[in-house]
Amino acid sequence: MRKPRRSAITWLSAAALLATAIAAWAGDAPAAGAAARAQVPAPIELAAGVYMLAGSGGEPDPTNLGRVGNAGFIVGRSGVLAIDTGTSYLHGRALLAAIRSVTEQPVRLALITHTRQEFLFGAAAFREQGIPIAMQQAAASLMATRCDTCLKTLRTTLGEDAMRGTTLFTPDIAFTDPLGIDAAALIGRPIQVLYYGHSSGPGDIAVYDPRTRTLFAGGLLDAQRIPDVFDSDLAAWREALRTLQALPIEVIVPGHGPAGSKRVITQVERYLDQLTSRARALLKAGAPLSEVPDSTALPEFASWDQYDTVHRRNAALVYLRYEREQLIK
Amino acid sequence: MKHTMTRREITAAGGAALIASFTLLGARGARAAIQSGDNPEASEIWHKVRASLFESRPIANVGDDTLVLDAPVRAEDAAVVPIAMRARLPHTAASYVAKLHLIIDNNPSPISAIFSFTPQSGRADIETRVRVDEYTFVRAIAETSDGRLLMRTRFVKASGGCSAPPGKDPQAALASLGKIRMRVDGEVVLNKPTLVQLMISHPNDSGMVMDQLTRQFTPRWFVRTVKVAYGGQPVLSADLDFSISENPNLRFYFVPRGPGRLTAEVMDSNQTAWTSSLDVAPTA
Numbered sequence: 001m002r003k004p005r006r007s008a009i010t011w012l013s014a015a016a017l018l019a020t021a022i023a024a025w026a027g028d029a030p031a032a033g034a035a036a037r038a039q040v041p042a043p044i045e046l047a048a049g050v051y052m053l054a055g056s057g058g059e060p061d062p063t064n065l066g067r068v069g070n071a072g073f074i075v076g077r078s079g080v081l082a083i084d085t086g087t088s089y090l091h092g093r094a095l096l097a098a099i100r101s102v103t104e105q106p107v108r109l110a111l112i113t114h115t116r117q118e119f120l121f122g123a124a125a126f127r128e129q130g131i132p133i134a135m136q137q138a139a140a141s142l143m144a145t146r147c148d149t150c151l152k153t154l155r156t157t158l159g160e161d162a163m164r165g166t167t168l169f170t171p172d173i174a175f176t177d178p179l180g181i182d183a184a185a186l187i188g189r190p191i192q193v194l195y196y197g198h199s200s201g202p203g204d205i206a207v208y209d210p211r212t213r214t215l216f217a218g219g220l221l222d223a224q225r226i227p228d229v230f231d232s233d234l235a236a237w238r239e240a241l242r243t244l245q246a247l248p249i250e251v252i253v254p255g256h257g258p259a260g261s262k263r264v265i266t267q268v269e270r271y272l273d274q275l276t277s278r279a280r281a282l283l284k285a286g287a288p289l290s291e292v293p294d295s296t297a298l299p300e301f302a303s304w305d306q307y308d309t310v311h312r313r314n315a316a317l318v319y320l321r322y323e324r325e326q327l328i329k
Numbered sequence: 330m331k332h333t334m335t336r337r338e339i340t341a342a343g344g345a346a347l348i349a350s351f352t353l354l355g356a357r358g359a360r361a362a363i364q365s366g367d368n369p370e371a372s373e374i375w376h377k378v379r380a381s382l383f384e385s386r387p388i389a390n391v392g393d394d395t396l397v398l399d400a401p402v403r404a405e406d407a408a409v410v411p412i413a414m415r416a417r418l419p420h421t422a423a424s425y426v427a428k429l430h431l432i433i434d435n436n437p438s439p440i441s442a443i444f445s446f447t448p449q450s451g452r453a454d455i456e457t458r459v460r461v462d463e464y465t466f467v468r469a470i471a472e473t474s475d476g477r478l479l480m481r482t483r484f485v486k487a488s489g490g491c492s493a494p495p496g497k498d499p500q501a502a503l504a505s506l507g508k509i510r511m512r513v514d515g516e517v518v519l520n521k522p523t524l525v526q527l528m529i530s531h532p533n534d535s536g537m538v539m540d541q542l543t544r545q546f547t548p549r550w551f552v553r554t555v556k557v558a559y560g561g562q563p564v565l566s567a568d569l570d571f572s573i574s575e576n577p578n579l580r581f582y583f584v585p586r587g588p589g590r591l592t593a594e595v596m597d598s599n600q601t602a603w604t605s606s607l608d609v610a611p612t613a
Contacts (some may be wrong), residue, residue, distance in 0.1 A: 286514040286526065288456050288580055290399055290411035313405040320409060324576060327530050328505035 040067065040086075040094040043102050044259070047212030049075040049189070051102065052253045053095055055118065057225060057305045060087065066158050067091050069118035072216050072253050073099050074209055076187030079108035083207050083216045083253075085122035085133070087154070089165030092122025096129065107131050108186040111193065112171070113218025114204040114255065115142045115231070117150045121166045132172035134181060136195060139203025140174040142231070178205060196220075196240035201231035206244070213250040220244070223257030223264045225305035227271065229314045234276060234321075241269050257305065274298050275311075279318040283326070292319045369466045369482045374434045382430065382440065388470065388478040393417070398469040398481040404461055407487030409574045413456035414444075414469040414481075420522075426453035428472040433572055435465035437537060441572035444581075449562045451522030451584035458574040460535065461487040505530040509593055509605035519611040522582040527557065529578075529595055529603075535571040552577045554596045559609070560589030585611040 043051040053071040060066035066087040074081045080099060086092045099107060110126045112119055112135045120143060123133045135143070147168055155163045175181060183191035192208040200219040207216040220240060221227070244265055252264045278296045287295060296315030301307060369375065379388070399413035416426040431442040436459075446453045453471065461467070464486055471479045508530040517523050529552055536549025555567040555577070564583035583591065592606045 286512070286524075288411065288413075289409070289458060289578070290401070290413060290456065293401075293405055316405045316409065323528070323578075324530075327508060327510050327528050327576060328501070 040091070040098050043073075043098050045102070046251045046253065046259055047209070047214050050209055050212050050214045050251075051075070051099075052259055053098055054258075055256060057256055059306070059309070060118065060154065060157055062158055062162070065091065065162050066118060066154060069116065069256055070253055071095050071119070071122075073107070074183075074187065074189065074191060074207075074214075075103045075105055076183075076189030076191075078105070078188035079186055080105045081183050081187050081189075081191060081207075082107050082110040082126065082131070084113055084119040084218070085110050085126055087118040088121050088158070088163050089124040089128075089167075090162065092125025095122060096125055105187075109134055109173075109181075109183070111135075111181070111205070111207060112139065113206065113216065114201050115139045115147070116201075116219065116228075116255075117147065117154055119218070119255070120147065121151065121154070121163075123169050123171075124165055124167055127169065127172070133169065134173035134175060135171040136178070136203030136205050137174045137176045138198065139201070139205075140171050142202050143168075144170070194244075196243065197236055198233045199237040199240040200227065208247065213248050214253065215244070215247070215249050215251070216253045217244075217264070218255050221252060221254040221264050221268050223252070223254040223260050223267070224303075225254075225256045226301065226307055226310040226314065227268055228306075228310050229272075229275070229317055234272065234318070238269070238272060241265055241272075245269075271298070271301055274300070275314055275318055279315065279322055282319055283322050289316060289319065292316050369434075369468075369484075372434050372466060374439055375432070375466070375468070378432055378434075378439050383470075383478060386476075386478055388480050391479045391481060393481075396469060396471050396479050396481045398467065398483050399456070400467050400483045400485050402484070402486065404485060404487040407462075408460050409458045410461045410485065410487060411456060411458050412467065413580075414454070414471075416453035416471050418453075418471075418473065420446075420448070420450065420452050422448040423474075425450075425474050426471045427474045429453055429455060430468075430470040430472070431457075431459070432468040432470065433459060433461060433465055434468070435462040436460070436572045437462075437535070438570045438572060441570050443568045445563075445566040445568075447563050449559060449584055449586075450564045450582055452582040454582055455565075455567075456580040458578050459572045460574055461485055461572075502530070502532055507531065507595070507597075507601065507603035509595060509603055511591060511593060511605055511607045513591070513607065513609060517585055517609055517611040519613050520584060520586060521611075522584055523609075523611075525557070525579075525581055525583060525591065527555065527579045527581075527593055528576060529555070530576055531597060533571060533573055533575045533577060537571075550598055552595055552597050554594075555579060556594045557581070557583070557591065559583045559585060559591050560587070585609055587611070 041054050043053055045051050051073050055067055055069040056064040058064055058068055060068055071084040071086055086095050110131055110133050151168055178193035178195040181193045190210055194206040194208055204219040206218050206220050249262050251259055253259050254264055282292055282295055293312035293315045395417050397415040404410040414429045418426055425448055427446060429444045432439050433441045441459055444455050467483050467485050469481045510528045512526045513523060531552050533551040534547045534549055536546060539546050549571055551571040552569055557565040565581050588610045590606050590608050594604050596602045
């Protein structure tokens, strides 16, 4: 299968163009935990106290160890908020070591932005250190109904070694009201948890740092990668993106892909609009499902990660949703 | 995707609906090792299906000039895999393809569908959507009106995995249960094969999906037969199994010999029946 891949170095360079401050490379970091940290790229400081931990992109495989999604953290006066936990216990440990390489502050909380394996299963490493895990209730429910299977599949794909110590878990905090997460009190820095209902997925949240105008977009945005519409409510997602456009944002850390400006939002909007209008046109024309993936070629996005796989599935999914709408109306 | 069937689920729930006596337990080893390069003739499951459906009758492997089997090499969504079987032989009152069998070797019930045609069908040509286990041979077997058996085989990979659907609304699905939508696209021309799309709102539960929270299996409940006639003359009869995807969808042909009514009768595994009709006025 063809899979466009971007190396971590490319991502780092792209992010560096945008960042006002560039993270120290591994050489500047303390020696402690070097072995574990060696497995994740050094944290990139995108803004004062705001860091990105870049994932590899691509599809999980034994080479990238499934570490395809981004993570990040925000350092406050009295603690650290971790955003997403990685794909496995070992990945979670490596992320924690990377946090340790830039701050002595204790990690007070890990927020999981959405229910995808590469953001979830590092939780075991955080909990081992007594760090509570928080998720939106709907995301936690979806994880409970689905992720047993994801974990089995990951073990098969990545191997027992890479997945050792990784277990399905129940979050310590399952919140319905994002205002219930008082990060200001936890880490000594104002943080907003943004929740737009079932948008890109049930319980998907974003994390906004108003001081530096940084957005950790979670499942709401991917950059230079085809966003997966499988779990989405497309109309609500599109509406959430309009709301994000109105927010003052300097830097976006997407779920996958390099950090970027608001252009990341515009690109995802363009993708979703083209995807949905093509699906409607094909349905109207009476095209059979078998022709839909080929007929939904979108050249503007052909260079994006997962174009040959997720995009084709998106095309079929959206077509089937509109068909069902037609059937039951 | 709701209906990705893992090997574990298949093993737990094995068995066949179209042929009640058919069991897969003896064939587990063969299935675990299947690869695209394997010889489809060596499939143990196929030998059982073959014996039960066709006994020892000869089956000829044919090319695209005779029978086309359209299936994706790698399915976008294992729960909704489009499959088409298209006979290329002349379709006349004297000689036509009377049946198309769809066999999915590694599905829990391999005999997925049997479609029967008449001279009024105009073509033995059908597209539908099925659930496919991860690696399998898919077979189309045509049976001609003079009793010949012709086969095409394809290897299909479907990628399942981390894919249960988020928050489906079973109430909304039940509210539209049995709703049928028939559509004929474009100009309908007298005596020319005309494409029909038939969609049925039905969960088509395979009985293979366990709710990971309750550890209960959703009971098996699926559309079993579809009979379509034009002006009272049968054009398609379908015996379906639970390999067919949720909201069963069939695309097939009929020949309008004059103005008339296209009627569809659908019955599910609970013996609940629904009907729908569409008036057609062909132009000369």
